[in-house]
Amino acid sequence: MSVNKYTAPAMAKEKEMRALSIIPVSDENKVKEALKHLKHLVRKFRPLMLAMESCTKCGHCAENCHTYLGTRDSNNIPTNRADLFRKAWKATHTLEGRVFGKLVGAEPLTLDTINKMYAYFYQCNECRRCALVCPFGIDTCEVTFAGRQLLHWLGMVPSLHASVGEAMYRTGNHTGLPKPGLVDTCEFLEEEILEESGVDIKIPIDKPDSDVLYIPSSADFLLNPETMMGAARFFHYLGINWTMSSAIAEAGNFGLLFDQRYTLRFNTMRLLDEVIKLNIKKVVWGECGHGWRAGKMYVPSMTDRPVPVPIVHLHDETAHYIRTGQLKLHPEVNNKPITLHDPCNFSRACNLGAKLREVLNPCVTDFREMTPNHERNFCCGGGSAILFDDPGMYDLRIKFSAKKAEQIRATGIGENGDGYLVAPCSICKAQFYPILEEHDLGVQVKGLIDLVGNALYPPINI
């Protein structure tokens, strides 16, 4: 395997790729195989064809991409990222490319370009801010996703993503949490809720004939206890007959991020199977941005049979119950200066921005919008699980979040060192825990349902 001269995440080893049923392609065969996949992908996906043929290099995407703003590396300009694909496409599949070559932006694919693709397709947060501003409607995110698909078929996937894929096959969640661990963790959280607010709440697992199947982000069991507790408080308060499932304790779907074929479909079918098995009436999705995008935008077209029940987001639900006056909230318990980070996959991809505010506003006393916001918001810099710890990639995570840090600082919420940054997505949270420290912002990360849970059950002494 050649050494990658570009800054790139540690790549999965052959053993890890075989666990995903992929046999890595040797270096000498990579170009040939890649060209085959490229042809297949462009023919199959219309948006990709649009991206190949329509870009005029107007440059509008450059200043709107936080990865470029943070690094000033021209390879991170969205149109240049797509060029890694486009040049090879032109060289092999267009007449002008075959005749005029470089003059019309065509360039034969090489092993070096493939290595560069691996580096720069995994330096893209898949946030789609470039798609929002492109006058031609080119969604470079679709190009990098297609590029990642191609790389997956070549056996080039970051170790982090491959290990998550493997954990999902094995346990039904991304952290590899087996049922005994899940049960123990939920019992611990039940005790915590009882201790904190004197309310005896059960967190049911695998309970058949439940009205609601709640699928949390599995990171909530390791890092974000208040998010799981908030959701439990919410369901309990409303008297909803709910459960979680040990077979699919996962809102995320890394298939979206590295393999939109088998992995995306497999994880989705796993959920639908469980819905049938437990006789569920409705699925409620937890605080996970990319997972909700997969759930909302991809599930209907990805499944092998009709989707039998409604699939909604937790914050569609909370907004509904607030609007209909069924939640009594005590905003004074959340009295810190608070700002909201719009997860890209919620506010740009799934139109959830207004609902997030509808939920947040009645739960807090001092909410300050950051600018820009809603669908114009900037990514946290960790989008699509660019959560790598390799030193080179970690430095990039800090740079990718420079724009976000500037936005947070401008709200002034951290001036007294007690601000809350509400980031209702596990990838955003995992990015922010270390990154807020790196930028010395004086704020803590919170989920949104965390604050709803607090406001439903205020501590007795307030």
Place this chain on the structure above:
Amino acid sequence: MPHIEVDGQQIEVDEDGFLITIDNWNEGVAHYFMKEEGIEELTEEHWKLINYLRDYFFQFGIAPMIRKLCKESGFNLKKVYQLFPSGPAKGACKLAGLPKPTGCV
């Protein structure tokens, strides 16, 4: 795969230096990682966390929720970071021989 050498023995680790197989762990491994972690000496408090993590892993097949780790050990998160500068997941779990946590963490 990279290796580390502990007491003349080659032990396989992943690219972030976590053990591939928890069964290869021994106290020498904890002492080896201690240097990387910038810890001068493994005190009783370090061992308390390491042993707790290992017991939990063998019982439940995963590392405990960080909040539970703090509660059961009686150390707050700040104290855990004082003991293991890279934190509970990347520091303490590594010394205890647990695999690197996966997912959005």
